[in-house]
Amino acid sequence: MNFFLTNDIAFRIRDTFRTPCYVYDEKTLRENAQSVKGFPSAFGLTVRYAMKASPNASILRLFDSLGLHIDASSGYEVERAIASGFDAEKISLSSQELPANLKELVEKGMSVNACSLHQLESYGKLFPNSSVGLRFNPGLGTGGTKRTNVGGPASSFGIWKDTVTEAKEIVNRYGLNVFRIHTHVGSGSDPEIWVRAVMLSLDIVRQFDSVTHLNIGGGHKVARIQGESTTDLQIVGTPMKDAVEAFFEETGRELHLEVEPGTYFVANAGAVLASVQDLTSTGDDGYDFIKLDSGMTENVRPSMYGSQHDMRLIPSDDLERGEKMYIVVGHCCESGDILTPAPADPEALFPRKFPEAKIGDLFVINGSGAYCSGMSAKNYNSFPEAPEVLLRTDGNLDLIRRRQDPASVYANEIKLDFQ
Numbered sequence: 215m216n217f218f219l220t221n222d223i224a225f226r227i228r229d230t231f232r233t234p235c236y237v238y239d240e241k242t243l244r245e246n247a248q249s250v251k252g253f254p255s256a257f258g259l260t261v262r263y264a265m266k267a268s269p270n271a272s273i274l275r276l277f278d279s280l281g282l283h284i285d286a287s288s289g290y291e292v293e294r295a296i297a298s299g300f301d302a303e304k305i306s307l308s309s310q311e312l313p314a315n316l317k318e319l320v321e322k323g324m325s326v327n328a329c330s331l332h333q334l335e336s337y338g339k340l341f342p343n344s345s346v347g348l349r350f351n352p353g354l355g356t357g358g359t360k361r362t363n364v365g366g367p368a369s370s371f372g373i374w375k376d377t378v379t380e381a382k383e384i385v386n387r388y389g390l391n392v393f394r395i396h397t398h399v400g401s402g403s404d405p406e407i408w409v410r411a412v413m414l415s416l417d418i419v420r421q422f423d424s425v426t427h428l429n430i431g432g433g434h435k436v437a438r439i440q441g442e443s444t445t446d447l448q449i450v451g452t453p454m455k456d457a458v459e460a461f462f463e464e465t466g467r468e469l470h471l472e473v474e475p476g477t478y479f480v481a482n483a484g485a486v487l488a489s490v491q492d493l494t495s496t497g498d499d500g501y502d503f504i505k506l507d508s509g510m511t512e513n514v515r516p517s518m519y520g521s522q523h524d525m526r527l528i529p530s531d532d533l534e535r536g537e538k539m540y541i542v543v544g545h546c547c548e549s550g551d552i553l554t555p556a557p558a559d560p561e562a563l564f565p566r567k568f569p570e571a572k573i574g575d576l577f578v579i580n581g582s583g584a585y586c587s588g589m590s591a592k593n594y595n596s597f598p599e600a601p602e603v604l605l606r607t608d609g610n611l612d613l614i615r616r617r618q619d620p621a622s623v624y625a626n627e628i629k630l631d632f633q
């Protein structure tokens with residue numbers, strides 16, 4: 215596998231911005247956007263970026279300049295995308311919770327996928343005789359672990375497939391026009407699962423004559439470590455395109471396709487640069503530990519899912535070093551703050567081989583572009599939010615988020631007086 219963060223760039227980042235620090239690679243972001251824009255489609259394609267994967271304004275602005283639209287998971291994400299410069303018309307909301315200012319956001323141009331019967335009812339009351347999308351749970355569940363599964367009977371996302379009649383009843387009551395069917399089951403890299411997901415989605419489209427758009431969500435798996443596999447969009451997309459063409463032959467309906475990956479765009483376009491700040495050993499029957507100045511405050515995925523990230527130690531000197539098996543831990547007072555769990559088992563320790571570590575060495579956690587900065591245990595132990603830096607295509611390093619002022623961690627607190 216090929217990772218962008220070279221030793222030379224790592225030392226430059228440490229010297230300019232200190233560690234821990236997120237680093238993103240503009241070149242990889244551009245290439246990934248290009249690859250999703252080439253997703254096979256029969257009757258037109260809209261590419262959305264699921265911004266929860268990494269919501270920094272500069273990343274949003276780069277994707278805006280490349281013609282991407284946005285999938286937002288909350289009203290606050292919608293406002294964040296608008297604040298970054300996105301037109302509201304390019305934003306689609308699929309949320310577990312409707313925002314309090316739904317009316318205002320829709321009036322600005324945002325589109326909505328109602329993700330429950332209650333949401334559909336609320337939307338109908340606010341905007342009778344208007345257009346709406348429906349997110350369905352088509353009954354198919356995939357995902358690496360139970361915690362990343364977003365479809366099937368164990369998942370709460372979307373209108374359950376067996377309640378189409380109830381949904382139609384609400385649609386008719388408010389004179390709504392269902393223009394889009396949306397499913398997102400996290401299908402991974404297996405083309406067969408993608409085709410099954412599309413077939414189930416087309417079964418739902420068949421029941422709504424007004425639908426012109428089919429959104430099949432994101433969930434394209436990306437290899438973050440040797441041995442995992444990255445989704446080939448041409449391979450998963452071609453049979454899906456065939457299915458949409460067959461649907462046209464059958465019904466005469468040309469469906470516009472929408473895809474909205476998050477992970478695929480950013481996972482390997484980002485890394486966390488940390489420093490080795492301490493070492494310890496629990497003896498011959500125990501483990502050798504590398505302690506970083508980072509951890510679940512920057513990347514909670516290993517602790518939460520047992521995710522595997524490619525990691526690399528960069529020695530701070532040129533002396534010969536042997537190799538050793540280590541458990542890598544973060545700086546939080548939390549025994550779960552571990553970067554080397556067993557695959558899909560966050561509770562088990564799984565030592566990895568690194569050059570013999572010294573305090574002051576640099577340490578790279580690759581594959582940290584998605585669901586890290588946006589989904590960390592930030593401010594735990596009152597550690598301030600780490601800065602974000604973009605490696606530009608011309609080799610410059612641009613700061614895209616400052617390190618948090620430590621006092622802002624508790625700035626919203628109100629100090630009561632006690633006698």
Ligand SMILES: *Cc1c(COP(=O)(O)O)cnc(C)c1O
Nearest residue numbers: 264308398432433434475476477
């Ligand atoms: C999170 C999410 C995505 C993106 O999922 P990835 O696994 O990051 O590709 C797409 N659509 C919806 C509705 C989501 O909630």
